[in-house]
Amino acid sequence: MMSGRPFSLAVALLCAAMVVPAQAATIEITMENLEISPAEISAKVGDSIVWINKDVFAHTATAKTGDFDVTLPPKKSAISVLKKAGTIDYYCRYHPNMKATLKVEP
Template sequence: MDLLMKSLLLFTLLWTGSGVAAAADYKVTITGMKFGPPPAELKVGDVIVWRNDDIFRHTATARDKSFDIDLPPKSEGRMTISRAGAVDYYCRFHPAMTGTLDVRP
Protein backbone atom coordinates (compact mmCIF):
# COMPACT_ATOMS: atom_id res chain seq x y z
CA MET A 1 0.00 0.00 0.00
CA ASP A 2 1.48 3.34 -0.99
CA LEU A 3 1.83 6.32 1.35
CA LEU A 4 -1.21 8.15 -0.06
CA MET A 5 -3.49 5.15 0.47
CA LYS A 6 -2.18 4.68 4.03
CA SER A 7 -2.79 8.36 4.79
CA LEU A 8 -6.34 8.21 3.44
CA LEU A 9 -7.09 5.08 5.43
CA LEU A 10 -5.71 6.64 8.63
CA PHE A 11 -7.71 9.84 8.03
CA THR A 12 -10.90 7.82 7.47
CA LEU A 13 -10.38 5.80 10.64
CA LEU A 14 -9.66 8.89 12.72
CA TRP A 15 -12.61 10.83 11.29
CA THR A 16 -15.20 8.10 11.72
CA GLY A 17 -13.93 7.15 15.17
CA SER A 18 -13.55 10.68 16.46
CA GLY A 19 -16.92 10.79 18.20
CA VAL A 20 -17.79 14.09 16.50
CA ALA A 21 -21.55 14.19 16.15
CA ALA A 22 -23.11 15.89 13.17
CA ALA A 23 -25.22 18.96 13.80
CA ALA A 24 -28.96 18.38 13.86
CA ASP A 25 -31.87 20.48 12.63
CA TYR A 26 -34.82 21.08 14.96
CA LYS A 27 -38.10 22.91 14.44
CA VAL A 28 -39.97 25.13 16.89
CA THR A 29 -43.43 25.97 15.59
CA ILE A 30 -45.48 28.96 16.70
CA THR A 31 -49.22 28.36 16.56
CA GLY A 32 -52.14 29.65 18.56
CA MET A 33 -50.00 32.48 19.99
CA LYS A 34 -47.63 29.96 21.64
CA PHE A 35 -44.16 28.62 21.00
CA GLY A 36 -44.10 24.87 20.56
CA PRO A 37 -41.91 22.89 22.95
CA PRO A 38 -38.20 23.52 22.52
CA PRO A 39 -35.99 20.58 21.51
CA ALA A 40 -34.66 18.64 24.50
CA GLU A 41 -31.30 17.56 23.05
CA LEU A 42 -29.81 20.82 21.76
CA LYS A 43 -26.06 21.11 21.29
CA VAL A 44 -23.78 23.89 20.07
CA GLY A 45 -23.78 23.78 16.26
CA ASP A 46 -27.37 22.54 15.95
CA VAL A 47 -29.83 24.52 13.84
CA ILE A 48 -33.27 25.65 14.95
CA VAL A 49 -35.86 26.38 12.30
CA TRP A 50 -38.44 28.74 13.79
CA ARG A 51 -41.79 28.33 11.99
CA ASN A 52 -44.62 30.86 12.42
CA ASP A 53 -47.92 29.19 11.51
CA ASP A 54 -49.99 32.04 13.02
CA ILE A 55 -51.67 34.88 11.14
CA PHE A 56 -49.77 37.38 13.33
CA ARG A 57 -46.16 38.50 13.11
CA HIS A 58 -43.91 37.09 15.86
CA THR A 59 -40.27 37.06 16.88
CA ALA A 60 -38.03 34.59 18.64
CA THR A 61 -35.89 36.97 20.66
CA ALA A 62 -33.29 35.98 23.25
CA ARG A 63 -33.44 37.92 26.50
CA ASP A 64 -29.62 38.02 26.44
CA LYS A 65 -29.78 39.50 22.90
CA SER A 66 -27.90 36.53 21.36
CA PHE A 67 -30.59 36.11 18.66
CA ASP A 68 -33.62 37.92 17.29
CA ILE A 69 -35.52 36.12 14.54
CA ASP A 70 -38.30 38.13 12.85
CA LEU A 71 -41.14 35.89 11.66
CA PRO A 72 -43.89 37.33 9.49
CA PRO A 73 -47.04 35.16 9.25
CA LYS A 74 -46.53 31.76 7.59
CA SER A 75 -42.73 32.10 7.45
CA GLU A 76 -39.58 30.41 8.75
CA GLY A 77 -36.26 31.64 10.08
CA ARG A 78 -33.11 29.61 10.81
CA MET A 79 -30.40 30.04 13.40
CA THR A 80 -27.33 28.06 14.37
CA ILE A 81 -26.72 27.66 18.09
CA SER A 82 -23.35 29.17 18.94
CA ARG A 83 -22.97 28.68 22.69
CA ALA A 84 -23.99 26.42 25.54
CA GLY A 85 -26.26 27.30 28.46
CA ALA A 86 -29.86 28.20 29.14
CA VAL A 87 -31.29 30.98 26.96
CA ASP A 88 -34.71 32.46 27.70
CA TYR A 89 -36.59 33.79 24.69
CA TYR A 90 -39.86 35.63 24.00
CA CYS A 91 -41.84 37.36 21.26
CA ARG A 92 -41.21 41.12 21.16
CA PHE A 93 -44.76 41.73 19.93
CA HIS A 94 -46.40 39.37 22.45
CA PRO A 95 -44.19 39.29 25.59
CA ALA A 96 -46.34 36.62 27.30
CA MET A 97 -45.06 34.17 24.68
CA THR A 98 -41.91 32.70 26.25
CA GLY A 99 -39.62 29.70 26.25
CA THR A 100 -36.15 28.48 27.19
CA LEU A 101 -33.49 26.73 25.16
CA ASP A 102 -31.18 24.44 27.14
CA VAL A 103 -28.03 23.99 25.07
CA ARG A 104 -25.26 21.52 25.89
CA PRO A 105 -21.67 21.93 24.68
Protein backbone atom coordinates in the same frame (compact mmCIF):
# COMPACT_ATOMS: atom_id res chain seq x y z
CA MET B 1 1.22 -11.24 10.77
CA MET B 2 2.16 -7.67 9.95
CA SER B 3 4.99 -5.99 11.75
CA GLY B 4 6.52 -2.59 12.04
CA ARG B 5 5.50 0.36 9.92
CA PRO B 6 2.93 -1.39 7.60
CA PHE B 7 1.07 -2.68 10.66
CA SER B 8 1.05 0.75 12.30
CA LEU B 9 -0.24 2.32 9.09
CA ALA B 10 -3.01 -0.28 8.82
CA VAL B 11 -4.07 0.35 12.43
CA ALA B 12 -4.04 4.14 11.89
CA LEU B 13 -6.17 3.82 8.75
CA LEU B 14 -8.62 1.53 10.51
CA CYS B 15 -8.95 3.92 13.45
CA ALA B 16 -9.43 6.90 11.12
CA ALA B 17 -12.19 5.06 9.28
CA MET B 18 -14.00 4.41 12.58
CA VAL B 19 -14.04 8.06 13.63
CA VAL B 20 -17.38 9.58 12.65
CA PRO B 21 -17.72 13.34 12.97
CA ALA B 22 -20.69 14.53 14.97
CA GLN B 23 -23.44 15.96 12.82
CA ALA B 24 -25.35 19.05 13.80
CA ALA B 25 -29.04 18.50 14.38
CA THR B 26 -31.91 20.52 12.96
CA ILE B 27 -34.54 21.39 15.54
CA GLU B 28 -37.97 22.81 14.72
CA ILE B 29 -39.65 25.30 17.02
CA THR B 30 -43.18 26.30 16.06
CA MET B 31 -45.24 29.35 16.90
CA GLU B 32 -48.95 28.69 16.57
CA ASN B 33 -52.08 29.89 18.37
CA LEU B 34 -49.94 32.32 20.41
CA GLU B 35 -47.82 29.47 21.82
CA ILE B 36 -44.23 28.37 21.32
CA SER B 37 -43.83 24.63 20.94
CA PRO B 38 -41.94 23.00 22.47
CA ALA B 39 -41.76 25.42 25.39
CA GLU B 40 -38.55 23.76 26.62
CA ILE B 41 -35.99 22.04 24.44
CA SER B 42 -32.32 21.06 24.53
CA ALA B 43 -29.81 21.45 21.70
CA LYS B 44 -26.06 21.62 21.14
CA VAL B 45 -23.73 24.31 19.90
CA GLY B 46 -23.71 24.06 16.10
CA ASP B 47 -27.30 22.81 15.84
CA SER B 48 -29.71 24.70 13.59
CA ILE B 49 -33.04 25.98 14.82
CA VAL B 50 -35.82 26.22 12.26
CA TRP B 51 -38.29 28.79 13.57
CA ILE B 52 -41.74 28.21 12.04
CA ASN B 53 -44.56 30.74 12.34
CA LYS B 54 -47.88 29.06 11.57
CA ASP B 55 -49.95 32.04 12.73
CA VAL B 56 -51.53 34.76 10.59
CA PHE B 57 -49.60 37.49 12.43
CA ALA B 58 -45.89 38.16 12.99
CA HIS B 59 -43.86 36.81 15.91
CA THR B 60 -40.28 37.08 17.13
CA ALA B 61 -37.93 34.76 18.94
CA THR B 62 -36.08 37.25 21.12
CA ALA B 63 -33.47 35.98 23.58
CA LYS B 64 -33.38 37.80 26.90
CA THR B 65 -29.58 37.42 26.76
CA GLY B 66 -29.37 39.12 23.35
CA ASP B 67 -28.03 35.93 21.71
CA PHE B 68 -30.66 36.06 18.97
CA ASP B 69 -33.63 38.10 17.77
CA VAL B 70 -35.46 36.44 14.90
CA THR B 71 -38.43 38.13 13.25
CA LEU B 72 -40.98 35.80 11.69
CA PRO B 73 -43.58 37.21 9.32
CA PRO B 74 -46.93 35.37 9.17
CA LYS B 75 -46.73 31.86 7.72
CA LYS B 76 -42.93 32.10 7.26
CA SER B 77 -39.86 30.43 8.75
CA ALA B 78 -36.23 31.28 9.46
CA ILE B 79 -33.10 29.37 10.42
CA SER B 80 -30.42 30.24 12.96
CA VAL B 81 -27.36 28.33 14.16
CA LEU B 82 -26.59 28.06 17.88
CA LYS B 83 -23.17 29.52 18.60
CA LYS B 84 -22.68 29.24 22.37
CA ALA B 85 -23.74 27.10 25.28
CA GLY B 86 -26.10 28.19 28.03
CA THR B 87 -29.74 28.38 29.03
CA ILE B 88 -31.59 30.95 26.95
CA ASP B 89 -35.00 32.24 27.91
CA TYR B 90 -36.73 33.84 24.94
CA TYR B 91 -40.08 35.37 24.08
CA CYS B 92 -42.08 37.11 21.35
CA ARG B 93 -41.67 40.90 21.48
CA TYR B 94 -45.15 41.33 19.97
CA HIS B 95 -46.79 38.87 22.35
CA PRO B 96 -44.72 38.85 25.59
CA ASN B 97 -46.84 36.08 27.10
CA MET B 98 -45.26 33.72 24.53
CA LYS B 99 -42.21 32.39 26.41
CA ALA B 100 -39.88 29.42 26.09
CA THR B 101 -36.48 28.09 27.16
CA LEU B 102 -33.68 26.73 25.01
CA LYS B 103 -30.88 24.81 26.76
CA VAL B 104 -27.74 24.75 24.62
CA GLU B 105 -25.06 22.24 25.55
CA PRO B 106 -21.43 22.44 24.38
